[in-house]
Amino acid sequence: MGGDYGPSVIVPAAIVALGKRPELSIILVGDEAVLQEQLKKHPHDCSQRLSLRHASQKVEMDELPSAALRYKRDSSMRVAINLVKQGEAQACVSAGNTGALMATARFVLKTLPGVDRPAITTTLPSSIPGKAVRVLDLGANIDVAAQTLFQFAVMGSVLAQATDRVDKPKIGLLNVGEEEIKGNEQVKQTAILLNEHKELNYIGFVEGNDIFNATADVVVCDGFVGNVALKASEGTSRLVAHYLKAAFNGSIYGRLMKILVGPLLKNVKAKMDPASYNGASLVGLQGIVIKSHGSASSRAFANAIEEACLQIEHDVPQRIKNKVTQILQS
């Protein structure tokens, strides 16, 4: 029921995802009447693999996580996460309120042993063809200790290996400069921890611009810095799009040219569009939870479902648990 468009986007996305993967089953959780109505609107031939679970409430996009946790025990979000806890579902995919999703997932599923805090992560586009860069944390954890940043590095490395298909993921620590003396206390301490663990492919400090050069496969930072970097990047993308629009709409010549180069520009726009990437993941939990962009289209939400399938196939929580345990014992 979450996101800017709710079931009108999520139901067709589910049908698309079922069409792509014959082994997939989906449980749609939410207001049954609304979901039935949407299913009627979108003809499909996969009803055997599509079931409904009624939930009488929904978490609002601006609701406080604590309020959602306390007063929305029959929300679509809570019921969906309960299904993962009970083993009825192998993953939960939501376009809803990120804070509430994180709080609910953490409360219901709990973190993996050895993981202090779950993180939010996604991949960002880079100038190297076919190479996306995984960044974490993107906003779940504001003040974090070095030990937590170190765990983010381990989790990001596992994800990059499992779902981004990188062999020995290069881990970079986001900092204000590459020199050893720079950075805050947490970052310096984290660098020491990462250097101690040779089984991790730690390459040193990276800066904000390095994210988009794919200098590293995994970029580690606290949630405050990661969130600002992500949003500054989104804001810059939109600003360039705005300038391009103004340039092409500013004259008759420009408007004519727009028709001619439209397909080229559309292609670039798609590459920069956050919705065309997979959903963000909540990692470090005893279960798989994928967060789709709130404004996701059906195609983008289907990408988030695909990310859930990948994490199920590669048993990401178990792999993170194994890696964390292995590193704690080393």
Next chain:
Amino acid sequence: MGGDYGPSVIVPAAIVALGKRPELSIILVGDEAVLQEQLKKHPHDCSQRLSLRHASQKVEMDELPSAALRYKRDSSMRVAINLVKQGEAQACVSAGNTGALMATARFVLKTLPGVDRPAITTTLPSSIPGKAVRVLDLGANIDVAAQTLFQFAVMGSVLAQATDRVDKPKIGLLNVGEEEIKGNEQVKQTAILLNEHKELNYIGFVEGNDIFNATADVVVCDGFVGNVALKASEGTSRLVAHYLKAAFNGSIYGRLMKILVGPLLKNVKAKMDPASYNGASLVGLQGIVIKSHGSASSRAFANAIEEACLQIEHDVPQRIKNKVTQILQS
């Protein structure tokens, strides 16, 4: 002598700036032989307002600030800042090593009374025509107390009023969300301080993307976050430019179109180019110090000189001192 291109860019920039402002005089500081050679290469008719000051050393771009401070007492950077201290110059403009410039300026000029730490600030482009957004700090201060962030807000507000010509500058505090409960301890404490001072036009929290919407005229953050935001934005700009280039170069049709829309794209590129903006400023010091981008062109370095002229005209250090004193007493 600093920056990626040294006197070959700085000398012609000085000549351009002198041409624009008949009241301006410039002292070129550095290796006299090199400067003379550059002056011969660039014909000019303003030699009465252009003088040389020899400095036997130069600070390298990757030199540690502490080393520059200790071992480079006759560097062009140090001598130029000394000229400001001695009252021989009203401002110093440098394209050199930022860390060394900040350390040297702070050591020689000292901070203004009531200012704990100087900050680095610049303006970034926005989607509102003619509206640039001032952001500080951009990397001089990594771990800062709320009181320091509050002083950044005061200094940014004075600069926006004096040189960016904004009447009552709207101050935004960079955070991960707009809700009151979000953010780290320093940001929350800073919000309390800003709310207490009604003479400042504090508008609340802003997010990374809001910088480019000009939601606020001044965006306040610590140097770690500001530096990452700035560089993530620069990286994103370059990534879009890279994708555009690839799209237009990828086919014969694209290459043909590139010729036709080249001027439109060049216009957009200029708007996004950091070098086309004024230099960054070191604020909070007893003197004016402007930091040009290391890779600045002559035109961009001339912009940095223009920024210095504006700060001299508006007596920015005195105005900051007055505002800080007034607020400390209120």
